Amino acid sequence: MATPRTRGAARAAAALAAGVLAVSLTACGGDDDGGDEDKSGGTGGTGGTVTLPRLDGESLEVAAVWTGTEQANFKKVLAEFEKRTGAKVTFVPAQDPIINFLGSKIAGGAPPDVAMLPQPGAIKQAVERNWAKPLGAGAQAELAKNYSPGWQDIGKVDGKQYGVYYKAANKSLIWYNTQVFENAGAAEPKTWDELLTTARTVYDSGVTPFSVGGADGWTLTDWFENVYLSQAGPEKYDQLAKHEIKWTDPSVKEALTTLAEIWGKKDYVAGGASGALQTEFPASVTQTFTGGDQPKAGMVYEGDFVQVNIGETKAKVGTDAKVFPFPAVGDAPPVVSGGDAAVILRDSEAAQALATFLASPDAARVQAKLGGYLSPNKSVPDSAYPNEVQREMAKALIDAGDDFRFDMSDQAPQAFGGTPGKGEWKALQDFLKNPEDVAGTQAKLEADAAAAYGN
Numbered sequence: 001m002a003t004p005r006t007r008g009a010a011r012a013a014a015a016l017a018a019g020v021l022a023v024s025l026t027a028c029g030g031d032d033d034g035g036d037e038d039k040s041g042g043t044g045g046t047g048g049t050v051t052l053p054r055l056d057g058e059s060l061e062v063a064a065v066w067t068g069t070e071q072a073n074f075k076k077v078l079a080e081f082e083k084r085t086g087a088k089v090t091f092v093p094a095q096d097p098i099i100n101f102l103g104s105k106i107a108g109g110a111p112p113d114v115a116m117l118p119q120p121g122a123i124k125q126a127v128e129r130n131w132a133k134p135l136g137a138g139a140q141a142e143l144a145k146n147y148s149p150g151w152q153d154i155g156k157v158d159g160k161q162y163g164v165y166y167k168a169a170n171k172s173l174i175w176y177n178t179q180v181f182e183n184a185g186a187a188e189p190k191t192w193d194e195l196l197t198t199a200r201t202v203y204d205s206g207v208t209p210f211s212v213g214g215a216d217g218w219t220l221t222d223w224f225e226n227v228y229l230s231q232a233g234p235e236k237y238d239q240l241a242k243h244e245i246k247w248t249d250p251s252v253k254e255a256l257t258t259l260a261e262i263w264g265k266k267d268y269v270a271g272g273a274s275g276a277l278q279t280e281f282p283a284s285v286t287q288t289f290t291g292g293d294q295p296k297a298g299m300v301y302e303g304d305f306v307q308v309n310i311g312e313t314k315a316k317v318g319t320d321a322k323v324f325p326f327p328a329v330g331d332a333p334p335v336v337s338g339g340d341a342a343v344i345l346r347d348s349e350a351a352q353a354l355a356t357f358l359a360s361p362d363a364a365r366v367q368a369k370l371g372g373y374l375s376p377n378k379s380v381p382d383s384a385y386p387n388e389v390q391r392e393m394a395k396a397l398i399d400a401g402d403d404f405r406f407d408m409s410d411q412a413p414q415a416f417g418g419t420p421g422k423g424e425w426k427a428l429q430d431f432l433k434n435p436e437d438v439a440g441t442q443a444k445l446e447a448d449a450a451a452a453y454g455n
Contacts, residue, residue, distance in 0.1 A: 048084065049379070050142060050360035056086035058350040063092040063102065064116035064340070068282075069308045073370045080366050081357050087350050097414050099125050102345070106131060113346040114354055117163065118338070119410035119418050120154050126343055127157040133347040135161045135355055142359035146379040150402030155341050163341030166358045167367075168376040170393050171222050171303040171336040171407060172326040175310070177288055178319065180207050180298035188324040192227075195327045196261060199268055202298040209268045211297035213284030214276035214432050217425025221409040221417065223301060224428060225336050228255040229405055230329040241408045243453040247445035256431065256438045258329060264435035270297040273433045285309035289321055301326070303338065304393050308372030318389050335400055338407040339376060368394075416452035423448045 078089040094101045105111045126132040155163030184205035189195040199209035213219045229237045232251040239245045266272040287296040315321045325333050342358045344351045357363050364375035368384040378398050382391040409417030416423035431441040
């Protein structure tokens with residue numbers, strides 16, 4: 001499978017840090033860009049930057065694991081495609097892991113036309129099983145025009161383009177309750193040691209420092225990846241992502257030991273380990289931004305998409321809820337990204353047209369203005385986003401160019417990096433429960449990785 005570039009991580013980290021640090025100084029506003037709202041025809045049904053065929057009478061099914069607001073916002077993108085083409089598009093809710101869900105659909109003779117796959121490893125599996133169809137000339141032309149080579153490459157398998165990365169994530173952010181920080185006199189940290197100091201300051205003020213959504217193992221892999229990338233460096237990160245070094249490597253021991261400096265302090269995690277392991281990701285966010293100046297936690301780690309969940313509370317991003325980059329554990333802060341790619345499973349003019357639309361800035365502009373979304377499409381203007389927080393994070397993502405690292409667990413075989421109750425998800429949940437067992441956790445990770453990678 002394609003892997004992220006190995007060069008320039010420090011430059012990307014600097015760009016990300018500069019961009020995101022600025023957002024915490026700026027209050028969230030409305031759509032205050034003073035125009036430029038619909039120059040690409042993103043919501044108008046006509047015009048646009050990409051020409052789409054008329055598809056009257058055609059119907060498509062699009063499967064994704066998205067729920068709630070995320071699903072509702074994506075349906076507005078599909079509605080825009082319907083307006084532009086005359087096709088009828090149905091959203092099919094999928095379950096994690098989506099590869100298993102698609103397998104059952106395909107076995108039953110009813111695959112969706114397009115699936116949104118959240119891992120490069122899942123794209124590779126879909127190709128290996130002869131499910132995925134190559135992208136046509138239209139989609140490839142939009143990708144070449146609108147995407148950096150790195151974002152194109154992670155949608156390729158054996159040099160052939162299968163995926164359009166429609167949605168990206170900046171997974172190197174820590175969100176905090178501003179009232180808690182103000183009451184405690186806490187400052188935004190730039191290094192891991194400073195983060196521990198900030199955590200102690202918050203704790204001393206009477207608020208638990210961190211909320212951890214440990215019921216969802218993927219949040220724990222993201223914690224690990226940020227620590228590991230910053231501490232071990234990009235070359236080791238790429239080697240571990242491809243299982244060219246073992247999980248028993250000393251660099252993994254060092255990262256787990258570092259993580260235990262937070263996970264191992266039960267008073268630093270809301271509900272302790274047992275409470276965290278019963279807390280799903282959405283609740284880990286909302287409990288940080290409800291309860292006035294006595295929420296269940298002062299900080300929560302996760303990506304830019306946290307904004308969607310903050311939106312379910314009364315807190316306002318940019319005033320009540322602010323953000324800082326994941327602190328540097330080693331020489332530079334980490335730059336970890338994720339994303340969801342559109343992959344065609346049933347080839348047709350309509351499916352290819354949808355992939356082409358999703359590769360264009362027209363589609364991204366529809367969802368960008370709704371918040372809780374970042375596009376890796378460099379042709380989407382900053383002004384398409386609804387507030388300064390979103391604009392700065394989008395700019396940082398684009399400015400990183402190819403110098404990002406894609407989520408490590410998303411590069412792994414799904415059995416290891418993307419299955420609830422198994423592999424890395426389960427091993428790190430067990431480690432959260434018992435952070436003293438570094439060696440045992442490494443041994444379990446290595447055994448599961450060896451089985452999944454086949455080496």
